[in-house]
Amino acid sequence: MIGHIHISPEELEEVVHLIRRQYGYDFSDYARASLQRRVLRCMQKANCQTVYELKYQLTNDPRFFAWFIESLTVNVTEMFRDPVFYKELRMNVLPKLASYPTIKIWHAGCSTGEEVFSMAILLHEAGLLDRARLYATDLNPANLERARQGIVPLQYMKDYTANYIQSGGLSDFSSYYTARYEHAIIRKEFRKNLVFATHNLATDQAFNEFQLICCRNVLIYFNRHLQNRVMTLFGNSLAPLGYLALGMKESLLFAEARQQFEVVNPAVRIYRSKT
Known part of the structure; x- marks a missing residue:
């Protein structure tokens, strides 16, 4: 939970299924705790108050989906790390x-x-x-x-x-x-x-x-x-x-x-x- 935005385990699975069915990106085997944190952070940035809003945006706005994937998959990186x-x-x-x-x-x-x-x-x-x-x-x-x-x-x-x-x-x-x-x-x-x-x-x-x-x-x-x-x-x-x-x-x-x-x-x- 971030602020008052919430996503249940069942709702997270719905989002994962939607992304796989509609766009072919498969997050089924991503660690759930980390994935949930990232989805919540995306919802907060996009001001999506409910999972319904998130799913609507993912389904109907390709530009939103592109932004969502970019935000979801960003990794911390640096030159000559370690x-x-x-x-x-x-x-x-x-x-x-x-x-x-x-x-x-x-x-x-x-x-x-x-x-x-x-x-x-x-x-x-x-x-x-x-x-x-x-x-x-x-x-x-x-x-x-x-x-x-x-x-x-x-x-x-x-x-x-x-x-x-x-x-x-x-x-x-x-x-x-x-x-x-x-x-x-x-x-x-x-x-x-x-x-x-x-x-x-x-x-x-x-x-x-x-x-x-x-x-x-x-x-x-x-x-x-x-x-x-x-x-x-x-x-x-x-x-x-x-x-x-x-x-x-x-x-x-x-x-x-x-x-x-x-x-x-x-x-x-x-x-x-x-x-």
Whole structure:
């Protein structure tokens, strides 16, 4: 409950069903407590006092639906988030990937692109960007459009610079972007090998074979059933001995597919396919 706006578990299921039936987005296996909070927040922002109003708007106004999906799927993201993770990539993972003639990396649930931009910078500094292909996917088309344009809010760049330095970065971080009004634009040469595409982890299949998959701070929004589905999808998408990176609060410990992976660094949630 937020203020006096309320949505019951039954009403939440009605909303999930409506979205799946009318638009094909499937939130059936999203963790209910988190999903309920997000729906309530959307209702409050849109001044929908009842679930009936919400369903009416979702059914009859495509622009409202687009806004609703954008609000519902927004993920907290930042460049070089958890610098120790990027330091591990820099020191121990990328040198292994350097042996491949082509390096394919998938950022699943990429949000507005900050993490894939960070990866591009790491690859550039390791001399690997020219032979790397980075696939960044998300459910939310608005996120992807912003990511395609390389737009990052300028107000966060001081924090991102600190993250970058803590991750072992030695260059002048400001050389990677140009400031324009209230935005930083990641320079084109660091976006040239990035491919952005819509992909729904809840319903879509494997689409390539990757040496590294990063899916950080996405699984925490899924229930156990969907987490298992996604882990199987990642297992099917990894090249032999490929790496999988999860968020700091996520783990393979309870996943059905855990036997397929060995732990590379438990502190930063990096795993490697056994086969």
